[in-house]
Amino acid sequence: xxxxxxxxxxxxxxxxxxxxxxxxxxxxxxxxxxxxxxxxxxxxxxxxxxxxxxxxxxxxxxxxxxxxxxxxxxxxxxxxxxxxxxxxxxxxxxxxxxxxxxxxxxxxxxxxxxxxxxxxxxxxxxxxxxxxxxxxxxxxxxxxxxxxxxxxxxxxxxxxxxxxxxxxxxxxxxxxxxxxxxxxxxxxxxxxxxxxxxxxxxxxxxxxxxxxxxxxxxxxxxxxxxxxxxxxxxxxxxxxxxxxxxxxxxxxxxxxxxxxxxxxxxxxxxxxxxxxxxxxxxxxxxxxxxxxxxxxxxxxxxxxxxxxxxxxxxxxxxxxxxxxxxxxxxxxxxxxxxxxxxxxx
Numbered sequence: 001x002x003x004x005x006x007x008x009x010x011x012x013x014x015x016x017x018x019x020x021x022x023x024x025x026x027x028x029x030x031x032x033x034x035x036x037x038x039x040x041x042x043x044x045x046x047x048x049x050x051x052x053x054x055x056x057x058x059x060x061x062x063x064x065x066x067x068x069x070x071x072x073x074x075x076x077x078x079x080x081x082x083x084x085x086x087x088x089x090x091x092x093x094x095x096x097x098x099x100x101x102x103x104x105x106x107x108x109x110x111x112x113x114x115x116x117x118x119x120x121x122x123x124x125x126x127x128x129x130x131x132x133x134x135x136x137x138x139x140x141x142x143x144x145x146x147x148x149x150x151x152x153x154x155x156x157x158x159x160x161x162x163x164x165x166x167x168x169x170x171x172x173x174x175x176x177x178x179x180x181x182x183x184x185x186x187x188x189x190x191x192x193x194x195x196x197x198x199x200x201x202x203x204x205x206x207x208x209x210x211x212x213x214x215x216x217x218x219x220x221x222x223x224x225x226x227x228x229x230x231x232x233x234x235x236x237x238x239x240x241x242x243x244x245x246x247x248x249x250x251x252x253x254x255x256x257x258x259x260x261x262x263x264x265x266x267x268x269x270x271x272x273x274x275x276x277x278x279x280x281x282x283x284x285x286x287x288x289x290x291x292x293x294x295x296x297x298x299x300x301x302x303x304x305x306x307x308x309x310x311x312x313x314x315x316x317x318x319x320x321x322x323x324x325x326x327x328x329x330x331x332x333x334x335x336x337x338x339x340x341x342x343x344x345x
């Protein structure tokens with residue numbers, strides 16, 4: 001059972017490192033069944049709640065993988081945004097329900113990045129996680145990864161130091177947790193994962209990163225549980241195989257008394273959208289949303305009687321598509337929407 005966060009869950013259109021690992025086991029002829037309640041990747045929702053970002057839409061877990069691949073044996077227990085602090089409360093039931101005898105654990109980034117836990121609390125939660133998994137299966141074996149770094153963020157200047165502090169204490173922590181009956185094996189992801197070159201957005205793996213994560217887990221598994229060497233066979237590629245996403249096929253704007261609902265068709269593989277808008281009546285130029293929109297629509301505040309124009313582009317990490325053609329609407333009046341085509345920005 002692979003237990004992880006977005007790095008393991010994957011975004012719609014990813015191969016995922018889970019797929020790379022499955023392929024490697026298959027090439028070795030090694031019998032393995034992947035277990036867990038989930039089957040796919042993460043997909044952006046159609047909309048977010050009215051009080052977003054205080055509350056977010058329920059995540060969608062059954063997204064498709066990269067077109068053209070067959071990943072029928074895709075069960076897992078990874079979820080976008082998952083915390084180790086939360087997973088420790090669910091792991092006993094998950095192991096019992098799905099019969100897992102090996103856990104590959106990639107968790108902790110969100111706990112540290114969101115300030116939920118510091119290194120000490122995260123270490124304590126890991127101990128609880130291990131014990132509760134053993135409550136369901138005393139013979140369960142663990143492969144536990146350290147926390148990868150990401151490219152620097154202005155909003156989290158101290159994150160790298162916090163991750164380093166946790167990672168430095170992890171080997172001795174895992175050694176103390178390990179028993180002859182239930183081993184806890186370290187997996188050094190941080191040592192092989194380059195957030196500048198192995199990701200599409202500074203954190204989440206591109207195809208090179210997928211191979212590197214899969215290789216780290218496969219080689220650690222081989223060294224301890226392999227019953228004969230089953231190290232990672234495929235050479236790790238030097239260049240990524242990016243998924244090129246398409247622009248949104250159109251845009252529509254529906255006015256309300258003090259807001260406008262703007263929506264567009266879902267773009268396969270998008271990690272978000274950039275929305276551009278202007279108040280024509282006020283003589284404004286186009287402004288871009290400060291952050292990508294994490295849904296296929298957005299409710300925008302508007303002044304009644306003013307005319308607004310909107311454009312939207314698709315995003316996948318640092319990749320951005322051309323925008324749609326302009327949709328114009330008079331706030332508080334019936335909508336005038338232009339769908340399809342691309343604007344020359």
